[in-house]
Amino acid sequence: MSQRVLTTESGAPVADNQNSATAGVGGPLLLQDQHLLEKLARFNRERIPERVVHARGSGAYGYFEVTDDVTGFTKAAFLSEVGKRTETFIRFSTVADSLGGADAVRDPRGFALKFYTEEGNYDLVGNNTPVFFIKDPIKFPDFIHSQKRDPFTGKQEPDNVWDFWAHSPESTHQITWLFGDRGIPASYRHMHGFGSHTYQWTNEAGEAFFVKYHFKTNQGIRSLSAEQAAELVGKDANSHQTDLLQAIERGVNPSWTLYVQIMPAAEAADYRFNPFDLTKVWPHADYPLQRVGRLVLDRNPDNVFAEVEQAAFSPNNFVPGIGPSPDKMLQGRLFAYADAHRYRLGVNHTLLPVNAPRATTAQNYGRDGFMATRNGSRHDKNYEPNSYQGPAQTDAALSAPLAIHGWTGTHETPAHVKDDDFFQAGELYRLMSEDEKGRLVANIAGSLSQVSREDVVEKNVAHFAAADPEYGRRVAEAVAALRD
Numbered sequence: 001m002s003q004r005v006l007t008t009e010s011g012a013p014v015a016d017n018q019n020s021a022t023a024g025v026g027g028p029l030l031l032q033d034q035h036l037l038e039k040l041a042r043f044n045r046e047r048i049p050e051r052v053v054h055a056r057g058s059g060a061y062g063y064f065e066v067t068d069d070v071t072g073f074t075k076a077a078f079l080s081e082v083g084k085r086t087e088t089f090i091r092f093s094t095v096a097d098s099l100g101g102a103d104a105v106r107d108p109r110g111f112a113l114k115f116y117t118e119e120g121n122y123d124l125v126g127n128n129t130p131v132f133f134i135k136d137p138i139k140f141p142d143f144i145h146s147q148k149r150d151p152f153t154g155k156q157e158p159d160n161v162w163d164f165w166a167h168s169p170e171s172t173h174q175i176t177w178l179f180g181d182r183g184i185p186a187s188y189r190h191m192h193g194f195g196s197h198t199y200q201w202t203n204e205a206g207e208a209f210f211v212k213y214h215f216k217t218n219q220g221i222r223s224l225s226a227e228q229a230a231e232l233v234g235k236d237a238n239s240h241q242t243d244l245l246q247a248i249e250r251g252v253n254p255s256w257t258l259y260v261q262i263m264p265a266a267e268a269a270d271y272r273f274n275p276f277d278l279t280k281v282w283p284h285a286d287y288p289l290q291r292v293g294r295l296v297l298d299r300n301p302d303n304v305f306a307e308v309e310q311a312a313f314s315p316n317n318f319v320p321g322i323g324p325s326p327d328k329m330l331q332g333r334l335f336a337y338a339d340a341h342r343y344r345l346g347v348n349h350t351l352l353p354v355n356a357p358r359a360t361t362a363q364n365y366g367r368d369g370f371m372a373t374r375n376g377s378r379h380d381k382n383y384e385p386n387s388y389q390g391p392a393q394t395d396a397a398l399s400a401p402l403a404i405h406g407w408t409g410t411h412e413t414p415a416h417v418k419d420d421d422f423f424q425a426g427e428l429y430r431l432m433s434e435d436e437k438g439r440l441v442a443n444i445a446g447s448l449s450q451v452s453r454e455d456v457v458e459k460n461v462a463h464f465a466a467a468d469p470e471y472g473r474r475v476a477e478a479v480a481a482l483r484d
């Protein structure tokens with residue numbers, strides 16, 4: 001193979017890539033050295049804003065295959081036939097730390113999945129936990145500020161972390177999950193994924209169902225203790241990235257089985273707790289898991305920046321047959337992600353290969369903006385309706401309508417008969433073996449004991465006690481022992 005020629009960005013050959021041009025031997029540089037100027041200027045512009053949360057992550061391509069008939073519940077074309085395969089891209093992530101952070105930390109893991117369907121891209125942007133810390137999006141910026149680096153000390157501060165939780169009793173369930181045995185996954189392959197929110201499915205007949213997604217890992221759950229994690233971080237800060245990359249390179253393709261819980265829409269209003277409350281799970285006894293298909297990851301991206309850093313997932317990207325529920329958190333997210341993408345990647349981020357539809361093409365009247373590479377031809381009008389056979393609306397509803405009544409206002413999340421912030425946290429605690437309870441209490445105490453204010457500690461202990469009196473007592477004793 002003949003040697004390829006090094007060129008400038010405009011394709012002109014480069015004569016010397018080792019010595020910059022000078023005025024005489026040993027003299028100052030020449031402004032006319034285009035290659036040097038372009039190289040330095042280009043280098044200065046390599047970074048883009050990192051994600052404001054979930055900055056650190058790893059991605060992989062794969063496919064989703066339908067194994068069970070769900071056409072009675074959704075008309076989504078990619079779920080319409082057993083055996084049908086759809087190309088996917090997934091990005092796993094940690095949440096709190098910045099781009100250079102370590103992988104093996106106690107933190108939820110992101111599980112963001114893009115299905116390249118023939119009806120457009122469907123993004124399911126979930127986590128490895130079935131619940132979340134809060135249930136109103138208006139609290140999200142405060143929550144994240146409290147978990148990320150303190151503006152003065154420049155590092156995560158237990159004072160801030162636990163002060164936020166002291167004021168957010170609804171976090172008790174997720175905290176119990178996070179400080180339990182599954183709080184530090186051994187790798188991205190060895191954890192489950194959840195849609196977490198309740199979503200709406202609509203079938204061909206227009207009937208609505210509420211669903212929750214569960215991706216069960218076929219690799220088995222593996223987690224790390226706090227000590228194992230600290231050791232691993234010292235050895236390989238990128239341990240999750242290493243594991244995923246190497247497994248797929250070796251042909252050991254990780255897979256997950258997708259199950260859904262399905263609630264007929266009419267049952268939502270009288271369910272014993274609010275089925276749209278993201279801090280709660282639906283007991284499987286009420287709504288059993290029904291298998292849908294399997295997700296297989298079989299290809300590493302060729303370029304981390306182009307395909308993983310520039311990947312853009314939005315909970316707003318639905319396809320016909322799948323839509324949002326009235327979960328307030330989800331509703332907030334429907335705005336936040338595409339807005340973040342316009343800031344982080346620009347208005348034309350959907351033209352990037354990883355984000356563009358693959359099984360269909362986008363056809364609309366959006367035009368121009370920075371970096372417009374698909375902007376219509378001379379035959380395409382940039383307004384609608386038009387008389388030139390331009391793309392037109394279908395008049396087919398994407399999902400079933402929701403009946404709404406009441407007054408506008410800043411309402412608290414509606415409470416159902418059995419709603420409170422603690423009972424599911426207590427149930428999770430009581431499900432644990434004695435050893436697990438011991439590790440949970442030790443993990444919480446290890447962090448909570450670093451808090452400087454006694455009232456903040458007490459408020460948090462009161463939340464654990466409300467979940468289960470024994471839970472609260474043991475955390476209080478463990479914190480006291482560490483503070484002595």
Ligand code: HEM
Pocket residue numbers: 050051052053054057091092093109110111112125126127132136137138140195196197311312313329330332333336337340341344
């Ligand atoms: C109101 C609450 C929330 C808001 C406002 C919010 C906002 C955001 C924003 C702005 C990003 C960065 C997006 C980007 O720059 O590409 C992000 C990333 C992410 N969020 Fe959320 N988030 C919320 C709750 C949640 C919840 C409940 C989950 C999981 C169930 C979740 C999962 C993720 C994941 C997985 C990513 C990373 C996506 C990727 O890999 O590119 N978020 N979030």
